[in-house]
Amino acid sequence: METQQREQRRPYGRRRRRSPEQARNEILDAAERRLAAGGPEAIRLKEIAADAGMSHPTLLHHFGSRQGLVEALAQRTMRGLASDLLAAIHSPGPVASAPATLDRVFQILSEAGHARLLVWRVLAGWTQSGKSMEATLLGEVTKTLHARLTSLRHQRGLDPPSRDETAFTTLLAAFAIVGEAVVGSLVLNESELGISRPEFRDRLVRLVLDRLVGDAPGGADELVS
Amino acid sequence: METQQREQRRPYGRRRRRSPEQARNEILDAAERRLAAGGPEAIRLKEIAADAGMSHPTLLHHFGSRQGLVEALAQRTMRGLASDLLAAIHSPGPVASAPATLDRVFQILSEAGHARLLVWRVLAGWTQSGKSMEATLLGEVTKTLHARLTSLRHQRGLDPPSRDETAFTTLLAAFAIVGEAVVGSLVLNESELGISRPEFRDRLVRLVLDRLVGDAPGGADELVS
DNA sequence: GTCACTATCTACAGTAATGTCGATAGCGAA
DNA sequence: TTCGCTATCGACATTACTGTAGATAGTGAC
Incomplete structure (x- = not known):
């Protein structure tokens, strides 16, 4: 393991800060694409987050839970x-x-x-x-x-x-x-x-x-x- | 929790040995009920096994993998x-x-x-x-x-x-x-x-x-x- | 009865997914 | 600039699920 290059990894790289509304929209866009492409079981927080260009805790921040995202x-x-x-x-x-x-x-x-x-x-x-x-x-x-x-x-x-x-x-x-x-x-x-x-x-x-x-x-x- | 009485649990309790065919059928019956009741995400090996009155490795024995069961x-x-x-x-x-x-x-x-x-x-x-x-x-x-x-x-x-x-x-x-x-x-x-x-x-x-x-x-x- | 076969079991390993925590950085306001 | 808010992040905790390993116990054949 230890795939992360510990010395070269700069903690907290560049972030893109979106408005909450835009963040929610981008997340939902990505989720919709995943769903259409891969079916029900293809809604993974990490994958969606990667698609939307963010980390998965951000999704949870905006939607509270996976269920919240799905309902939204x-x-x-x-x-x-x-x-x-x-x-x-x-x-x-x-x-x-x-x-x-x-x-x-x-x-x-x-x-x-x-x-x-x-x-x-x-x-x-x-x-x-x-x-x-x-x-x-x-x-x-x-x-x-x-x-x-x-x-x-x-x-x-x-x-x-x-x-x-x-x-x-x-x-x-x-x-x-x-x-x-x-x-x-x-x-x-x-x-x-x-x-x-x-x-x-x-x-x-x-x-x-x-x-x-x-x-x-x-x-x-x-x-x- | 701790529904299993640890002291009274005798290792390797009574088993019911089925014919492979009947085992497969009982498993598929249980899986079908689960699916109908709870939707796609409700196919869990352990739950199905419990419904069918066996342990989940038995399902894997008969179907090879979860995917195998699902296809069957x-x-x-x-x-x-x-x-x-x-x-x-x-x-x-x-x-x-x-x-x-x-x-x-x-x-x-x-x-x-x-x-x-x-x-x-x-x-x-x-x-x-x-x-x-x-x-x-x-x-x-x-x-x-x-x-x-x-x-x-x-x-x-x-x-x-x-x-x-x-x-x-x-x-x-x-x-x-x-x-x-x-x-x-x-x-x-x-x-x-x-x-x-x-x-x-x-x-x-x-x-x-x-x-x-x-x-x-x-x-x-x-x-x- | 003895034996071989295998369906079944318990226990555990490995993996992956959701969710939590504390730290950090972008951005608007004062 | 400075400050406060919070969107975002990395790391980790937790849980749950699939799959493996080795032991065991039914059951039919002889």
Whole structure:
């Protein structure tokens, strides 16, 4: 051992002093990268600290404990996801933009690793009791969606959509997106199923639109009946 | 602490000698319970050993290493899942039994914690390269399903289903089921969405049947056109 | 019964991860 | 400049978990 050159080691080298906020952000960035790259077990204080260019007691100073860091990470991620999603849905636009919006949702969830973090949280069991952020987010999405759909179909002289129907379809899409984001790589890449990831997404988008706004070809009719 | 009575402890107490196969099974049972209850980080050799009523070196004797145990667990789980699924699908019966079959699938995946294990495997990244068990399983399910559907619809004078359509619907159901199994508890319990887990499952089953066999009320018509 | 085989045990080694402690250095304020 | 605050650091304590070693005890074969 004794890998540290005792004589040459100058005690207390140069430090970079950050604002607490920036330090927390840099730490969370590093943790997020680790998580996305290596999975749940890849959150090691020392590794994250090295990635962020600091020593691991600094992480503990800012977050109190590993658990604190992990919860902060989850919170920040969910908050970002929520604001992204709500912004995408709130943004006004023609129905034609709906596929783009849904595509955006796909990207947000799967590419950025949000789905992984979400699922990890659930698996690890450290979801705080009470109403979860996810449930709240989904409720709000459903509500917004329902309002938009109602006005949309009103323009076309259609009845307002059933609330249950909207909720179910939203849930279905959410679950399918999460499922695809997490296990999709395992199943969709070069399988003999003959369906690629973009193709699956495309079909899912069409299905959702079909069920919700009756916009897809052949879908409008059944909505009237 | 000091639960072990040091003076009364007789060295080398009674042992229960199992067959290697049974030992492996008991160990895997315990590991599966731990995993389902506590998530990925809950696989501790000593805890599992205690649950199974043995000491932890015994696990190492049978599986070589923790990784070996984990892989064996994954393999057994996927094998069981596959055989259960295929059996359920292969079993002949009227279309009326389709909902029961799908319900079975739900149970297999969510109650037994298979989905958790599956997702965990993906998150942890220790999926062997090459074609995954999951892809193979899904391919087989799709193939079998397609065959059954073809004969079923033939009886009714309908065209055989499109292969892509079957594949997509199967995928959609698979993803949705995995998603529901993993994050459903977070979102569906006492949320203001107004949809309970059984209700969601029921609707999903109807949706799948509708798309695949046109069996749900109002669904048969669109299949003819 | 005797014997070989091996599943199982206790005890310990080695490693690694979280968390603590006291010292230090950057930075803004007085 | 000087001072105080605290973000940061090195070193260490603690704990926990995986894996090893050698001894022991079931169990079937002969």
